[in-house]
Amino acid sequence: xxxxxxxxxxxxxxxxxxxxxxxxxxxxxxxxxxxxxxxxxxxxxxxxxxxxxxxxxxxxxxxxxxxxxxxxxxxxxxxxxxxxxxxxxxxxxxxxxxxxxxxxxxxxxxxxxxxxxxxxxxxxxxxxxxxxxxxxxxxxxxxxxxxxxxxxxxxxxxxxxxxxxxxxxxxxxxxxxxxxxxxxxxxxxxxxxxxxxxxxxxxxxxxxxxxxxx
Numbered sequence: 001x002x003x004x005x006x007x008x009x010x011x012x013x014x015x016x017x018x019x020x021x022x023x024x025x026x027x028x029x030x031x032x033x034x035x036x037x038x039x040x041x042x043x044x045x046x047x048x049x050x051x052x053x054x055x056x057x058x059x060x061x062x063x064x065x066x067x068x069x070x071x072x073x074x075x076x077x078x079x080x081x082x083x084x085x086x087x088x089x090x091x092x093x094x095x096x097x098x099x100x101x102x103x104x105x106x107x108x109x110x111x112x113x114x115x116x117x118x119x120x121x122x123x124x125x126x127x128x129x130x131x132x133x134x135x136x137x138x139x140x141x142x143x144x145x146x147x148x149x150x151x152x153x154x155x156x157x158x159x160x161x162x163x164x165x166x167x168x169x170x171x172x173x174x175x176x177x178x179x180x181x182x183x184x185x186x187x188x189x190x191x192x193x194x195x196x197x198x199x200x201x202x203x204x205x206x207x208x209x210x211x212x213x214x
Contacts, residue, residue, distance in 0.1 A: 002180065004103040004156050005208065006147060008165035009115060012184050013106070013205070014122055015085050017042075019077065027072035031065065042188070070111070078117055086122045089206035094127040096209055105130040105150045107163070107173070109140050130154055142172030147179060164208070171196040182208070 010016040025035040097104060104127050108115050112133030119125035130153040137146040147163055154161075163174030166184040171192065174181040183198035184205070193201070202208065 002102070002160060002162050004105065004151075004154055004161040005097055006105045006107050006150050006161055006163045006174075006179070008167070008170045008184075009106050009108040009110060009118065011166040011186070011189075012164060012170075013086060013090050013124065014118060015087055016118070019080055019083055023073045023076040023080070026076040027069045030072050031069050033069070074111060074114055077114055081117055081121045084118055084121060086124060087205065089204055091124055093205045093209060094124055098127050103129045103154050103156070105132065105154065107132045107141070107146045107150050109134055109146075109169075111135065141167075141169040142176070144173055144177035147173050147177035151177065151179075162208075164202075164205070168192045168196050171198045174198075 007013055010020065021036070021038060021041045024041065028035050094104060106115055106119070106128055108131075110118075110133055112131060112135050115131050115133045116125065119128065119131075130150050132146045132150045132153075134140070137143075137149055139145040141147075148158075151158060151161060158178030159180075161179045162182055163170065163177070163179040164182045164184060165171060165174065166186065166189055171181050171183055175196075175198075180200070181198040182200040182202055183192065183196075185193075185201050185203050
């Protein structure tokens with residue numbers, strides 16, 4: 001019997017694609033780096049571990065330079081946070097899952113401060129029992145460590161949790177942790193299903209209330 005639902009944040013709970021793209025390009029421009037096209041961003045960066053991907057993609061050589069880019073990203077993000085919106089039915093679904101006694105968590109590659117401010121801005125922060133961000137795991141998704149760390153905080157085994165996400169990295173992380181995995185399908189990520197076989201597929205988070213997983 002499942003006792004917890006763990007969620008990726010960006011692209012699963014909140015619509016952040018455009019703001020993340022703009023924030024990264026703003027940070028890159030400030031630091032004299034080549035800016036990304038939307039196609040590059042979508043295929044090579046969105047949903048991936050930021051701390052390793054940015055350096056490899058843009059040739060950022062030093063740790064100081066790397067930290068500066070990420071800090072400038074966070075500043076731009078927080079200045080424009082009011083533009084972020086939750087996806088349809090997210091608050092209602094979280095409220096009903098919580099009312100049924102489930103523990104809820106967020107497992108994201110974003111910095112913890114960004115997660116906190118984003119969930120506060122969208123008024124869904126209070127539903128969650130655990131937040132795992134970039135600082136909370138040495139190895140990022142698709143490694144299982146972030147998911148395993150969330151389970152450790154909740155004092156639960158992987159067989160007791162459902163992990164919900166919208167990228168191949170989410171599904172790999174959830175599977176390697178031993179969780180039941182649910183893929184959030186949208187207009188842009190159908191190719192993930194060619195590479196991975198999640199345990200379930202949904203198009204709206206409210207389906208978690210309808211398909212027997214809760």
